[in-house]
Amino acid sequence: MSQIEYIESQLTPLRKQLKEHSLYEQLQSIEDIKIFMSLHVFAVWDFMSLLKALQIQLTTTTIPWRPRPKASLARFINEIVHAEESDLNEKGEPKSHFEMYLDSMHQIDSDATEINHLIKGLEKGDSIHSILDALYIENCAKEFMRFTFNVIESGKPHCIAAAFTFGREDLIPDMFIEILKKADAKNTKFNKLTYYLDRHIELDGDEHGPLSLQMVEELCDNDPKKIDEVLEVSKQALQHRIALWDGIKEKIVAQEGRVPQAEKSPSKKLKNAILAVSIIIPLAVAILFSVKIEGFDLSFLPPIYASLNGLTAIGLVSALVAIKFKKIKLHQRIIQSCLSFSILFLLLYVLYHMTSDSTKYGDINGNGILESAEALAVSDTRGVYFFILVSHIFLSLVVIPLVLFTYKFAWEGNYERHKKWTRFAFPIWLYVAITGVIVYYMISPFYS
Numbered sequence: 001m002s003q004i005e006y007i008e009s010q011l012t013p014l015r016k017q018l019k020e021h022s023l024y025e026q027l028q029s030i031e032d033i034k035i036f037m038s039l040h041v042f043a044v045w046d047f048m049s050l051l052k053a054l055q056i057q058l059t060t061t062t063i064p065w066r067p068r069p070k071a072s073l074a075r076f077i078n079e080i081v082h083a084e085e086s087d088l089n090e091k092g093e094p095k096s097h098f099e100m101y102l103d104s105m106h107q108i109d110s111d112a113t114e115i116n117h118l119i120k121g122l123e124k125g126d127s128i129h130s131i132l133d134a135l136y137i138e139n140c141a142k143e144f145m146r147f148t149f150n151v152i153e154s155g156k157p158h159c160i161a162a163a164f165t166f167g168r169e170d171l172i173p174d175m176f177i178e179i180l181k182k183a184d185a186k187n188t189k190f191n192k193l194t195y196y197l198d199r200h201i202e203l204d205g206d207e208h209g210p211l212s213l214q215m216v217e218e219l220c221d222n223d224p225k226k227i228d229e230v231l232e233v234s235k236q237a238l239q240h241r242i243a244l245w246d247g248i249k250e251k252i253v254a255q256e257g258r259v260p261q262a263e264k265s266p267s268k269k270l271k272n273a274i275l276a277v278s279i280i281i282p283l284a285v286a287i288l289f290s291v292k293i294e295g296f297d298l299s300f301l302p303p304i305y306a307s308l309n310g311l312t313a314i315g316l317v318s319a320l321v322a323i324k325f326k327k328i329k330l331h332q333r334i335i336q337s338c339l340s341f342s343i344l345f346l347l348l349y350v351l352y353h354m355t356s357d358s359t360k361y362g363d364i365n366g367n368g369i370l371e372s373a374e375a376l377a378v379s380d381t382r383g384v385y386f387f388i389l390v391s392h393i394f395l396s397l398v399v400i401p402l403v404l405f406t407y408k409f410a411w412e413g414n415y416e417r418h419k420k421w422t423r424f425a426f427p428i429w430l431y432v433a434i435t436g437v438i439v440y441y442m443i444s445p446f447y448s
Contacts, residue, residue, distance in 0.1 A: 037193075040244075055077050097196070108190055138415060161230075311341050
């Protein structure tokens, strides 16, 4: 058994797992392919980085030029570079496969926002690791790329070649093309993607695949240590590819509203916990409001919990600015602070009302009775106050599950769904926070 045959035999279980992955069952429509491409594009891109790393290692890319000890390897890699970096698209124009993939994404209307952010970050000179930290994508894609660049940074040609060769783009299922053909019988709407897939499969099967295997074999040169390292890197590459497939499948399932074959129990438990909390909190507040504790003067609390609402509002706006500038970790910390402010507000608010009588709007003399003259004095603002108060209370109940589910999706790495829920959760949460301050300032003159 040759060294390549040995490596391939050891990788068979993982390759079988990848080939039979449940992701493929979820690819049922053009919308599914759009979601797939929005994450798969990162694997297409970092493939080129592996390729250029091999070119640097196996050919002379510096001046003055010098011959390399293995011209055959230089030829292999240059042939692959030629095809991958400057192939001809469906119009006969020279383009890299990555650029062809991007064109396909634009034609099919797949979201290319984050991959464009990555390219812009590179153009600015940012490090790849800082760019990855700032990307608003699922962790599976980030970890996939981090693994790639860890291998590149090892500087070992045989390891880079292993990550390049095994578990990459040779397993694109035929069903992709079948879906496209059904959706676009005339081959005009998605012809770029069809061409890309046909071309890529053709090259991988007929040219690049065999060349890559030869390259790995020559780089190992029957060295047992190198063979072991190649095998380990190849296993990790396949495992990261499987994890990427897992993440894409979860995103498709979540976005399309499908019921997954086996929903993860932690996620399901968290969902049930959020629903329970969303019911328990309003009931608990209502019950506690009916409880009166005598002998405590907590009249100093209203300006404090009103300030907490103010801090929440400022925090929410700051979090929005942070995410606009791709400061994801800062955004996360601010949102966590806002959650803390809101929880503390609720506790102090309930505590105050358990120890103090409710204040009536317009009760100027503070006797707990709204007299006719008092009602007349505030008649112009009383309706406004109650509108703000009622909307504040109602939306404060609505916002609980909205915020918690939005946070849950971000925590799970389901950023697409997180962004959709944020469109509703953010303005409502901000409204509740701001109106909390307004309600306080309107009622504060009447505190006894």
